[in-house]
Amino acid sequence: MKIGVIGLGSWGRRVFEEYARLRDEGVTDAVVGCDTDPGQLAAIDGADATYESLEETLEAADAVHVCTNNESHYPIAQRALRSDTDVLLEKPLTLDRRNAYHLVELASERGRILQSGHVFRFANVVRKVRDLYDDGYFGDVYYVTLRWTHQTEPIDGTDVLWDLLPHPLDILNFVARDWPDDAVVIGDACRRPDRLEFATASLEFEEFTAVVQLSWVDPVRRRQLEIVGAERSAVVECVDQTIDVAGTAPDPIDVVKNNTIRTEAQNFINAIETGQNTFNSAIVGARTVDVIDEIHTEVR
Template identity: 35%
Template sequence: MLGTSRVHLERSSRGGVFTATVSIAVIGAGYWGEKVIREILILSRKTGMVSLRSIVDSSPDVLERCRKKVGPLDYRTDYQSLLSDPDLSAVHVCTPNSTHFEIASAFIKTGKSVLVEKPLTLCSREAYLLVEQARARRVVLSTGHFHRFNNGLRALKSTLEPTILGEPYYLGLEWTGISPLQDQGDVITDLAPHPFDITNCLTGLWPDKISCIARGYRNRENEEVAFISCEYESGLVVDIEVSLLDLRQRRNLRIVANKGTAQLDCLDQKVVLQHQHGVVNMPIIPSNILREEIEHFANCVSRNRLSQTFSNDNDGLLGAHVVTCLEAARESLAEEHSVKVTLPSLYGESVVMN
């Protein structure tokens, strides 16, 4: 399928196959945007599979700081002129959460593929609308759930085989750290997306019911710690702790299954198994998860533009389902009871719920 942008073809080193170089603009050059920019530049130098078309941020000061760090590139304070840029294939959106829908939708409508940092949007209706728009325009929509490219998580998933750990009984996830007072956002929106997505990545399941309690201590306006319990139709139970108050930065997951237990440190990508054969430290070579995510996105965009089949491991639909789970957690917090999670079907009906 051909879109509105020009596709630059390069000969791959593997079998003489032609692949498309993907021209990417980064929207938002703050803390995370800078990391994305650096990885795109490294991939551009090492593989030639991507090129950095432009860096956009509404703050001239942020752009100047970025310019000093990464050098002379195309810097802009407004993304509007990129919407009709024929040399632009895709954008990576690293802006505040409240802007995700507007920016992503604008680029999708002009035939550009989009990778949006988590959460995909702040409400599920907008999230599923983005999914529909991307399908209608036949472009790639991805969400920044980059732990799907974490080699530790991949190794842990491989243990959920009948001969190793077997069926999981329950999971516990700790996603904590100390953060400055939050002027905007809240701990559920900021930290809970990854635990919800990681659980789905491991099990292929989404919660049937969610209950949540949360508190704000330094700032009464926003929650700074939350405890989220998820029930699944299969009987699986998942407990998630997210905190902006804990001096210990933890990105941990624990599985208790019918043949043993496993612990994953998502930061170090280390997995420790305990089962009938004793304690095993799995041999894992850590992955650069952000770089792999960008590379995967570029591959999806390239194959899509050349009408080749592809599988998007962090598809926008996954991001939309995560937003639904976040909404259920917030509804449970407000109503003080567990909430049924309803995920719309994309088959045979609209996913946009009125």
């Protein structure tokens, strides 16, 4: 199997490195890189081939992992699926619910694997939180807070909801196996009037309320989940993969930190080899796009 990584910015290079390691271990046959910027292509090591052209990449690869900007996700994935190439598309799947469901339908028609890159559902710490939630470890959950913040310049073609909300929303869906019934969102721009740069979303789930804080202007980088329950509460660091428990007789919870990009890549390869696409299918990605599209109408 030959894997192509399309888009070799900072995230794409990390993704490429994991596929290169898997190739070196004999899991795949080759890994090729694609970017329209020759400088990005020159910055990667260990590629079996590099291309500036999408068409050449699709001819060389059996499957592609797309790490380009949000606006380009739909046309690239559509072209790849039409060329009978399996696709793992970074979040968000698209910036429009109609396009998202069109990709799902196209993948089904062509008999191809299409996955959405919601990498945190592959983190051992998030999987542990789901197990604890299923076991009633927290008791009745009163509310959940997620903080997804960092400081960056406004990104063309997107806003803070499309850029940052997909991960918290997917974590909530993964843990609770549910989608919000209602949403209230407050947000604003700071530096550019055409870009929402911070927002707070209150999401009503059947079992609890979730508050999600998003920011492109906060100098503190956070990827944090806090669960407040009747029996126990916990602060979960989603990148460091730690769980700090408080409440009645809290027990220490050890989590073995894993390489989430590698685990996601292995899942993609396994789905292609087996035809089983149940864990991270594009349906999840399309539903996430659907919810964010709806949430946009609720911004105050």
